[in-house]
Amino acid sequence: MARIGVFVCHCGHNIAATVNVEEVVEFAKTLPDVVVAEHNLYSCSEEGLGAIRKSIEKSGLDRVVVAACTPRTHEPLFRKTVELAGINKYLFEFVNIREHVSWIHAKEPKSATEKAKMLVAMGVAKAALLEPQKEGESSVIPTAVVIGGGLAGLTAAASLVAQNIDTHLIEREARLGGNLADIEVVAPEFRKGKELLDEMKKELKVSPKTHLHLSSEVTEVKGFVGNFEVTIDKAGKAEKIPAGAIIVATGAKEWTPKDEYGYGTVPGVITQMDLEKRLAKGERPKRVVFIQCVGSRQPGREYCSRVCCNTSLKNALRVLDASPDATVSIMHRDIMSSGTASEHMYRRASERGVRFMRYGLDRPAKVSRTQSGTVVEVFDETLDEEIDVEADLVVLATPMVAQDDSRDVGKLLKVPLDKFGFFLEAHVKLRPVEFATDGVFVCGAARWPSSVSECISQGMAAAAKAAIPIRKGKVVIEAITAQSDPDKCAACGNCVIACPYEAIEIVESEGKRYAKVNEAQCKGCGTCVAACPNDAMQQRGFTTRQLGAMIDALVKNAMGET
Amino acid sequence: MMTDFRPTILAFCCNWCSYAGADLAGVSRLQMPPNVHVIRVMCSASVKPEYVLKALSQGVDGVLVLGCHIGDCHYMTGNHRTAKRIPLVQRILKETGIDEKRLKLDWVSAAEGEKFQKVITDFVQDVQKLGPNPLREVRF
Numbered sequence: 001m002a003r004i005g006v007f008v009c010h011c012g013h014n015i016a017a018t019v020n021v022e023e024v025v026e027f028a029k030t031l032p033d034v035v036v037a038e039h040n041l042y043s044c045s046e047e048g049l050g051a052i053r054k055s056i057e058k059s060g061l062d063r064v065v066v067a068a069c070t071p072r073t074h075e076p077l078f079r080k081t082v083e084l085a086g087i088n089k090y091l092f093e094f095v096n097i098r099e100h101v102s103w104i105h106a107k108e109p110k111s112a113t114e115k116a117k118m119l120v121a122m123g124v125a126k127a128a129l130l131e132p133q134k135e136g137e138s139s140v141i142p143t144a145v146v147i148g149g150g151l152a153g154l155t156a157a158a159s160l161v162a163q164n165i166d167t168h169l170i171e172r173e174a175r176l177g178g179n180l181a182d183i184e185v186v187a188p189e190f191r192k193g194k195e196l197l198d199e200m201k202k203e204l205k206v207s208p209k210t211h212l213h214l215s216s217e218v219t220e221v222k223g224f225v226g227n228f229e230v231t232i233d234k235a236g237k238a239e240k241i242p243a244g245a246i247i248v249a250t251g252a253k254e255w256t257p258k259d260e261y262g263y264g265t266v267p268g269v270i271t272q273m274d275l276e277k278r279l280a281k282g283e284r285p286k287r288v289v290f291i292q293c294v295g296s297r298q299p300g301r302e303y304c305s306r307v308c309c310n311t312s313l314k315n316a317l318r319v320l321d322a323s324p325d326a327t328v329s330i331m332h333r334d335i336m337s338s339g340t341a342s343e344h345m346y347r348r349a350s351e352r353g354v355r356f357m358r359y360g361l362d363r364p365a366k367v368s369r370t371q372s373g374t375v376v377e378v379f380d381e382t383l384d385e386e387i388d389v390e391a392d393l394v395v396l397a398t399p400m401v402a403q404d405d406s407r408d409v410g411k412l413l414k415v416p417l418d419k420f421g422f423f424l425e426a427h428v429k430l431r432p433v434e435f436a437t438d439g440v441f442v443c444g445a446a447r448w449p450s451s452v453s454e455c456i457s458q459g460m461a462a463a464a465k466a467a468i469p470i471r472k473g474k475v476v477i478e479a480i481t482a483q484s485d486p487d488k489c490a491a492c493g494n495c496v497i498a499c500p501y502e503a504i505e506i507v508e509s510e511g512k513r514y515a516k517v518n519e520a521q522c523k524g525c526g527t528c529v530a531a532c533p534n535d536a537m538q539q540r541g542f543t544t545r546q547l548g549a550m551i552d553a554l555v556k557n558a559m560g561e562t
Numbered sequence: 563m564m565t566d567f568r569p570t571i572l573a574f575c576c577n578w579c580s581y582a583g584a585d586l587a588g589v590s591r592l593q594m595p596p597n598v599h600v601i602r603v604m605c606s607a608s609v610k611p612e613y614v615l616k617a618l619s620q621g622v623d624g625v626l627v628l629g630c631h632i633g634d635c636h637y638m639t640g641n642h643r644t645a646k647r648i649p650l651v652q653r654i655l656k657e658t659g660i661d662e663k664r665l666k667l668d669w670v671s672a673a674e675g676e677k678f679q680k681v682i683t684d685f686v687q688d689v690q691k692l693g694p695n696p697l698r699e700v701r702f
Contacts, residue, residue, distance in 0.1 A: 070581075070585045070588075071602065072577070072581070072582060072585060096585075096600070098588065099584065099585040099587070099588025099589060100584060100585075100588060101596070103588040103589070103591050104587060104588050104591070104592060104593055104594050104596075104679075105593065105594070105596040106591065106593060107593065108596055111568075111596040112596055114596070115597075115599065118599055119599060119600075122599065411638075414638050415638075416633075416634055416635065416636065416638065417633075418634070419633065419634075424634070436578065436636050480604065498607075498643060500637050500638045500639050500640060501637075523637060524604055525604050525605035525607060525608060525636075525637035525640050526603060526604050526605055526607070526608025527605060527607040527608055527637065527640050527643060529608050529610065530607060530608050530609060530610045530611075530643070530647065531643070539604070539608060542603060542604065542608065544610065544612070544613075547601060547603070547613060548613070548616060550601055551572065551601075551613060551616050551617050551620070551622070552620075554570065554572060554599055554617075554622065555617070555620040555621060555622060558570040558599075559570060559621055559698060
């Protein structure tokens, strides 16, 4: 018999204003295996956690259920608490009665209380069947691989070698620097792009820990955190690199318009990167029109590319610096220049006479060739009238888009991408440069259109994260991995095919063939469990018996005994 | 109409997308009917057909399986299996005389609190229209 303690949280008024917490506690006391049920004002407070620990000792609990908020944020805290009180942390079960009850049924206190009871009953039923787990450990190869030698990748690699970690930097072009190599000065500080790159390159050059692979592409990635094997193709020759962690810094590229705004047909219509190259060569245009949001913030590509407004402001100022009598217009849908330095740049541009004209998505500007030259017609929403602007150069601020082969890279590394082909981190706020796949990290524009300073900070962040397993020398594997029961397994191989991580193989032992899970490679998705026709495959913490008991508890408590 | 009927519904939500979407609905205080009880699983692909059959055969009025959108699965291709498996389970239900509309599959991302609210609200209404699960009285 399990000895379960149930702790129901008021969360101040967050739960208690809707759910009758005392009633839930009284109900919990009637559930099988429950020895203690209490309520706390804030279970996660020092006081609440102390009460849980005290109760574990006093009542000799061997399992704990907390009914409070979401396990996605607070589970580690409660697991740690029960562990401190001597209970294996996998004997803890979380019931969500805030996000999933009180906050979404605020006007129905009675039904909300009933639902909270059901969820507690389900949690208790699962808790009774929880088993203590031991987390696995595996060793770590003290080497890092950085894919992509743009600014983010260079920064990451430089940070890693500075920590004395052997780092392989893989760049498919023959040169380092990525997009930044073509940008003379960067916004908003007007630093020279080359200087920034040279600083990073110098740090890499002086370290014996740097292993540079130019004109090389990743062709295969095998293994798991701590024990990857990255195969690269270096001028037709394959090379295998063992590594403990991998950083993806494959960047993004400027979107090339098809025929928008006369691109390719009307002379003088160019992109931002074209302008960067022209300015770097010393060209001094006199009449320049920038058109913002070309191909972005519209159906099909809804996102804001974030860097284009600053780039246009910067280049507007550069045009004026070179020729103070130049006329510069920026046609925009909103100027996004957040932060002090960028806002300052916007103000300076206004003061220097840059004309800002706001247009709407429904009435885009028209660019045409007339006898007097190239003319941009725009409906200025502020003035509420049509304006014609003559221009020598029409610069289209197009968004950064994902690399054409970003999905291939995603497949190689088994990491997800969003619908635009940018890499998707594990959690936007809580785990920004990490993938859900352990040991693989992401930084720079591969993740999202990023400014120079963001590429640098993300490169450093990814390096700091990648250094954790390498410095620790071992990795802990969360005990939610799958295990098969050789006695039940018929070696059909369904699970082998189903596993997205190639973590299962059919092995033979003492004349019996069965499926064996490589726990270091298993990510705990449970796909194999559903694929198994014999119930031989079980996911720890989500066994068929545990989930079955939850269903039974719902049936019994919501609909009464048969 | 069955407006008085308050169905009991079970939902399997994957940890990474739909459970997070449900959390977001909560954080956003989006109101919805209180009939749906969530079981958190790591991936929608781990939902065994047996769970669905067990719940429905014991009288649960409806089962929802919610996963990440295709292409967004935390486990890369897990939900591809869900997308194939659940329609198959629906066919089995139909063959055995259980209205297959009692089982629904949908995708809710971590950013789609409003979608979660809509899926829950719509499904509760759909199940209300279907009426109580006839197996409620029999229970296998």
